[in-house]
Amino acid sequence: MTGQVRTVDGRVAGRRGQATRQKLLDCLSEMLSSSPYRDVKVIDVARKAGTSPATFYQYFPDVEGAVLEIAEQMATEGAGLTELLDGRSWVGKAGWQTAQELVDGFLEFWRKNDAILRVVDLGAAEGDKRFYKLRMKILNSVNNSLSDAVAELQSKGKVDKDVNPAAVAGSLVAMLAAVASHQKGFQTWGVKQAELKPNLALLVHLGVTGRKPTK
């Protein structure tokens, strides 16, 4: 799938090269967690990695390029979110559990990768197609599964005909992502995390099935 890792000037990266490359990515990642995206400088990343700015430019065209790389790694990892939904039922008590586990897994994933996801979100919102595709890739698994679930319930007549499965699924996923991004915000608002989750799960369940869960 992925060809050889290459430097900007076309050389193939060997063992050592890949190590420095990865170290730069790690340091950048850390940097993004601790300071605003706008203030992350190449020279700081390089210093943190114990190398020089020139080395950075050997592996990445610019900061954005490196961020895309990190996000790509995370995206493949995030494909595992499908497991939260594959083959799950949306009926009865099982449906309520599905909703809860989805919310749980999603928030956890977002919390782990919040720094990089913020940047991806920004890039996508700014209209950058690369970031937009990446965001799709991350959310697609969940989105498609949700969309399928709605469509299936719809075909059984359990959901109104005029509901658009893709629109509902996309909106719910956007909600999960947004809430995850501003988890701290809710806390200051007087809503604790433990309270937030069941209410989110309720909204997801309502959105997918159109009815309240049986707990």
Next chain:
Amino acid sequence: MTGQVRTVDGRVAGRRGQATRQKLLDCLSEMLSSSPYRDVKVIDVARKAGTSPATFYQYFPDVEGAVLEIAEQMATEGAGLTELLDGRSWVGKAGWQTAQELVDGFLEFWRKNDAILRVVDLGAAEGDKRFYKLRMKILNSVNNSLSDAVAELQSKGKVDKDVNPAAVAGSLVAMLAAVASHQKGFQTWGVKQAELKPNLALLVHLGVTGRKPTK
């Protein structure tokens, strides 16, 4: 409310000064719409405004400071979103209309100010309290109204006791904001704006009242 407009070095700005100041803000605003936040430079804003970088620094400590100013202006303007909900009913057909109008007005507001709202969202997500407060200020009107609506329905026994009004309201508002930020995204997904709105309204209605709307 607001004291006199002051320059960084403490002078009070007069007629002419306020004009250039505003012009700088306008140009910055425009700039944010056309290029990534990370790439907006003081020198470009100054050039666009037909002045020099030094002038910019006379009125604002940095780009972030100016952004906060713009966002503040928008926030007071955005308080008008309350009208979308004040005194509206959530029962029967009126409830469905309330949901629709809320979605409509919200998306429109977001579309108008998307560039600056992106930056506010980023700042808030990064943990900057100033941006966070600003985001609250913008969303508070809608959020409180929604929260009140849920609480009222709850007191009448129409909504389950274990629902947390603030959590539900906050999540719904976050959903609206997120979907608005990525409106273009949905389009590429094969969901058209016209289809998106009613489905969003459905989700809002479901979330607030716990039941499907009567159309």
Next chain:
DNA sequence: CGGTAAGCTGACGGCATGACAGGACAAGTG
């Protein structure tokens, strides 16, 4: 051991930042 390619960096021109001092300008005063 010598050749070859990978890996890294010092150094440099270019540009943005942010501060200051001083000049231009408008308005009021005698």
Next chain:
DNA sequence: CACTTGTCCTGTCATGCCGTCAGCTTACCG
């Protein structure tokens, strides 16, 4: 009209980051 006062803007400068290149060091291989 000259003079004063305070606002408004810019030229200039030290500083620091960007992004590139030539060239040095290191590792691998026959």
